[in-house]
Amino acid sequence: MIMYILYRIGLFLTLVLPKRVSYASASFLADIFYNSSPKDRGVVVSNLKTVFGSFADDKDINAIARGVFRNFAKYLVDFFRSGKIDKDYLARNVKVEGAHNIDDARAMGKGVIMLSAHIGNWELGAAVTSMLGYPINAVVLTHKNKRINDFFTSQRLMGNVKPIEMGSLKSCYKALRANELVALLGDRDFSKNGILMDFFGRKAMIPKGPATFSYRLGAPIVPVFLVREPDDTFKFFVEKPIICPSGLDEEVAVRELTVKCSAIIESCVKKYPAQWFVFRNIWNIDETESQRPDTII
Incomplete structure (x- = not known):
């Protein structure tokens, strides 16, 4: 109940305050949380x-970590301001690159799996995709409350993004067969049914959903990402489609595809490390708590 009240307060404040003031306030609170939460900071x-x-270098890492908290706070501001996101906002604040790759993928007539990660602002990225004219569904975690x-x-829904609860396979199949887009995040496994593989050189459970649907x-x-620029505008960039290899059995093909997807995510994380919002140790595969938190992510 307390978290719900905080979300409602956050929504109210971000809607009545100018965006610049909301960002500044969020960054201030993020610094307080960074300094007072050694466990989250340490992770x-x-x-x-x-x-x-x-x-x-420890100094550089700590500076990036502080940036993670600040950028995540700004991500929340943007999420609360979903009702203010329209095509005019898109034109003024979002630079779009590579959208033709979505058209090329849809031309195959088999639906499109939009692969992203907890980088930048994936929620706004889905809304931008919708504003560009594409029917998009997003696989999301449900909250206990x-x-x-x-x-x-x-x-x-304000961004015309249709949520699909994680585990609703029929809904995903239905959307893809209708040649719609289904967005999934590929850097954290919440299903406990992922693939154990190298991720930044260490073993981690990586989601196999995108590759399984593709196969x-x-x-x-x-692959698609929306990242924040230094002036608090955004870059929305879409990479070339990844096609499932033919002639392989499912297990081999899914692993091969997942390796390719993970490599793309790794590259993006290295380029925008202060915008990678993972507050759990994803390499501790025995830590069951980290696999299904009731969080906003």
Whole structure:
């Protein structure tokens, strides 16, 4: 109940305050949380050290970690402001690159799997995709608190993004067979049914959903990310479709595809490390708590 009240307060404040003021306030609160939450700060620092290797400079890593908290706070502001996102906002604040790759993928007629990660602002990225004229569905986590769950659903629907609860395979198949887009995040496994593989040189459970859908339906995988620029505008970039290899059995093909997807995510994380919002140790595969948190992500 407390979290729901905080979300409603956040929604109210971000709607009545100018965006610039909301960003500044969010960054201020993020600094307080960064300084007062050694556990969360430690996890983020540890994750970043895995990304950059053991020889990374501690001062640089800590600066990036502080940026993670600040950028995540801004991500929340943007999510709360979903009702203010329209085509005029898109024209003024979002630079779009590579959207033709979505058209090329849809031309195959088998639906499109939009692969992203907890980088930048994936929620806004889905809304931008919709504003560009594409029918998009997003696989999302449900929240134990119904009010919170309804709140997040409402925010997503404002951007014409159709939520699909994680595990609703029939809904995913239906959307893909209708040649729609289905967005999934590929950097954290919440299903406990992922693939154990190298991720930044260490073993982690990686989601196999994107690759599995691609293998079974022939749908191409299109990597897409929306990242924040230094001036708080955004870049929305779409990469070339990844086609499922033919002539392989499912297990081999799914692993091969997942390796390709993970490599793309790794590259994006290294380029935008202060925008990778993972607050759990994803390499601790025995830590069941980290696999299904009731969080806003």
